[in-house]
Amino acid sequence: MTKIYDISQTIRGGIPVWPGDTPFALETTWGIGPECPVNVSKLTLSTHTGTHADAPLHYTENGADSATSSLSPYIGAAILVDASSSVSSGASLTRSTLAQLLPAAVPERVLIKLFDRNTVEIWPTGFPAIESDAIELLAEKGVKLIGTDTPSLDPETSKTMDAHMAVARNNMAILEGLVLDGVTPGAYELIALPLKIEGADASPVRAVLRDI
Numbered sequence: 001m002t003k004i005y006d007i008s009q010t011i012r013g014g015i016p017v018w019p020g021d022t023p024f025a026l027e028t029t030w031g032i033g034p035e036c037p038v039n040v041s042k043l044t045l046s047t048h049t050g051t052h053a054d055a056p057l058h059y060t061e062n063g064a065d066s067a068t069s070s071l072s073p074y075i076g077a078a079i080l081v082d083a084s085s086s087v088s089s090g091a092s093l094t095r096s097t098l099a100q101l102l103p104a105a106v107p108e109r110v111l112i113k114l115f116d117r118n119t120v121e122i123w124p125t126g127f128p129a130i131e132s133d134a135i136e137l138l139a140e141k142g143v144k145l146i147g148t149d150t151p152s153l154d155p156e157t158s159k160t161m162d163a164h165m166a167v168a169r170n171n172m173a174i175l176e177g178l179v180l181d182g183v184t185p186g187a188y189e190l191i192a193l194p195l196k197i198e199g200a201d202a203s204p205v206r207a208v209l210r211d212i
């Protein structure tokens with residue numbers, strides 16, 4: 001059997017969310033008892049909870065939603081690049097630093113590790129980001145999906161969303177909030193499908209890597 005690396009956060013009560021966004025909750029609607037044969041619960045969550053895929057609708061006014069965006073970026077050959085020792089907290093990954101970390105042949109999906117360790121228990125205020133020129137470099141190399149372990153490609157305080165705009169210009173897809181600790185950098189198969197939710201600007205995903 002091919003080994004599966006789970007690179008997803010566990011969605012759970014108390015999972016850190018974007019400051020001010022909806023906290024996650026799982027509540028029981030019906031519980032097994034004399035009158036009821038099943039457990040059924042209800043979810044309350046932000047579309048950007050944990051490990052998730054931004055849909056174009058998140059950063060463009062009439063962009064595609066999670067239900068209608070193409071699935072092909074989310075399955076296939078990927079590379080995991082460790083940039084964690086090249087970018088400090090509060091700084092951004094530059095085009096020239098990324099260029100040094102990329103192999104000669106780059107697959108269509110690139111996952112970038114920016115954290116030494118993804119401390120998923122606490123919100124990572126001041127998390128590192130990715131410069132829009134670095135996104136352009138990936139687009140020039142034919143990359144269709146960019147993934148990161150941070151909550152956003154852009155700094156938390158960004159009002160211009162430059163990296164997201166570069167993604168939009170180049171019709172790329174985005175995964176955020178990955179857990180890349182303990183996975184050896186290199187080539188893998190990525191599978192991380194967004195849910196088919198009409199009107200959603202993002203969706204949690206179960207993201208996995210498989211050895212190829």
Ligand SMILES: N[C@@H](CC(=O)c1ccccc1NC=O)C(=O)O
Nearest residue numbers: 018021046048054151152153176
């Ligand atoms: N830029 C982040 C998310 C984001 O901007 C956000 C997510 C949830 C609630 C508010 C957000 N931004 C508010 O300015 C992202 O791309 O996931």
Ligand SMILES: [Zn+2]
Nearest residue numbers: 048054176202
């Ligand atoms: Zn997001």
Ligand SMILES: [Zn+2]
Nearest residue numbers: 054152153176
């Ligand atoms: Zn985003």
